Amino acid sequence: MSGSDADTTRDFATVRRIVRTRITQKVLADPSSPIHFDEEIRSACDPLVREAVLEAGWAPFHYNRAVDDLVEPWRATLLWQSQCREIASRLEGWIGDEAPVGKLPAMFAACGAAALVTWLPQFRDARAAGPEHEKRRAVDDEHLAATAALVQNALLLLTAAGFGTYWSSGGAALRHPDVLARLGIGPAEELLALLFVEYPGTPDDLDRKPGKNREGRSSGWLREVTLA
Numbered sequence: 001m002s003g004s005d006a007d008t009t010r011d012f013a014t015v016r017r018i019v020r021t022r023i024t025q026k027v028l029a030d031p032s033s034p035i036h037f038d039e040e041i042r043s044a045c046d047p048l049v050r051e052a053v054l055e056a057g058w059a060p061f062h063y064n065r066a067v068d069d070l071v072e073p074w075r076a077t078l079l080w081q082s083q084c085r086e087i088a089s090r091l092e093g094w095i096g097d098e099a100p101v102g103k104l105p106a107m108f109a110a111c112g113a114a115a116l117v118t119w120l121p122q123f124r125d126a127r128a129a130g131p132e133h134e135k136r137r138a139v140d141d142e143h144l145a146a147t148a149a150l151v152q153n154a155l156l157l158l159t160a161a162g163f164g165t166y167w168s169s170g171g172a173a174l175r176h177p178d179v180l181a182r183l184g185i186g187p188a189e190e191l192l193a194l195l196f197v198e199y200p201g202t203p204d205d206l207d208r209k210p211g212k213n214r215e216g217r218s219s220g221w222l223r224e225v226t227l228a
């Protein structure tokens with residue numbers, strides 16, 4: 001351990017506060033009159049969002065994915081206000097009746113920015129059975145787990161920077177290969193998280209919804225083992 005006791009106590013308290021402060025809040029606006037953040041807010045916030053997502057890339061990962069000379073098993077695609085508003089108005093037309101868009105247009109109409117976090121399955125098409133298959137599946141599981149670590153890092157960093165956040169799976173509409181292709185994401189990538197980022201200055205009177213599982217939290221999942 002490095003640093004003084006006072007440093008570690010303070011650091012622990014800070015990290016714990018950020019972990020506890022992160023909260024799911026879905027912010028919804030009418031897609032036909034989306035929220036507009038002026039240039040001053042965007043030029044202050046957009047670089048912070050970019051930095052938070054980049055720093056989140058210090059997440060641990062087990063295996064060198066080795067695609068495009070990159071070791072990481074994840075990719076992140078940032079969507080700024082103008083792209084978010086375009087998606088809000090065009091998503092339904094893109095997807096037709098292939099998948100429900102749900103509240104996605106309303107959230108793309110309210111957010112300051114969004115990020116799509118994808119991962120690169122390595123053995124998705126592998127047909128080998130038996131132990132070799134198990135080993136490969138475990139590698140893919142760990143690519144996915146590492147990408148989830150990046151997402152949580154990003155949520156914590158964004159929370160620490162004062163942004164509101166919401167981790168959406170993206171639903172069938174955003175996971176649809178045609179929609180992902182429009183956003184520059186090819187078939188080798190799978191969407192893990194659509195992160196909505198709420199900017200300061202978002203009107204208070206917008207519709208807001210919490211995450212549905214928050215109230216059920218407990219500490220009952222923690223075990224300690226005493227070996228005989």
Ligand SMILES: Cc1cc2nc3c(=O)[nH]c(=O)nc-3n(C[C@H](O)[C@H](O)[C@H](O)COP(=O)(O)O)c2cc1C
Nearest residue numbers: 022023024025167168169170171210211212213214
């Ligand atoms: C992998 C993952 C996917 C999620 N996808 C959705 C989603 O599609 N829709 C949703 O309402 N919440 C989604 N959530 C957010 C959870 O509902 C939320 O984290 C949970 O209710 C606990 O609330 P809290 O984040 O405020 O503690 C997702 C969370 C995770 C980790």
